[in-house]
Amino acid sequence: MSAKEENQNRFKSTVFHALSDPIRLEIISYLHDGEKCVCEIVPHLNLIQPLVSRHLKILKDTGIVRCRKDGTKRMYSIVDPRIHNIVDELTPELVSTLTKEVLNQMTCR
Numbered sequence: 237m238s239a240k241e242e243n244q245n246r247f248k249s250t251v252f253h254a255l256s257d258p259i260r261l262e263i264i265s266y267l268h269d270g271e272k273c274v275c276e277i278v279p280h281l282n283l284i285q286p287l288v289s290r291h292l293k294i295l296k297d298t299g300i301v302r303c304r305k306d307g308t309k310r311m312y313s314i315v316d317p318r319i320h321n322i323v324d325e326l327t328p329e330l331v332s333t334l335t336k337e338v339l340n341q342m343t344c345r
Contacts, residue, residue, distance in 0.1 A: 250298055251298055253298075254294050254300060255300075259288075260295055262281060263291060263292065264295070266280055266281075268314070274312065296312075301314055
């Protein structure tokens with residue numbers, strides 16, 4: 237594997253890690269309709285602001301969301317809407333198939 241391919245795989249892994257948390261998935265879903273202020277995201281998630289900020293930082297550091305200042309507010313939005321396609325590809329049908337496979341593998345031990 238070339239160094240370029242290795243770096244691409246490493247970055248893909250970082251993106252999937254950012255997508256691996258239910259709170260971050262909910263943030264991505266909430267931002268689907270457009271830019272939101274942290275002051276809107278916190279009550280939507282019903283979490284404390286420092287925890288929401290930590291999750292937003294992970295999404296921002298991965299390039300999934302961007303932040304801009306609007307006076308004293310921090311506004312967050314999705315960088316590229318194709319991220320929703322990635323999340324949406326994990327359909328209930330695929331989840332069901334994967335769950336069945338995990339259960340089958342447990343009986344093969």
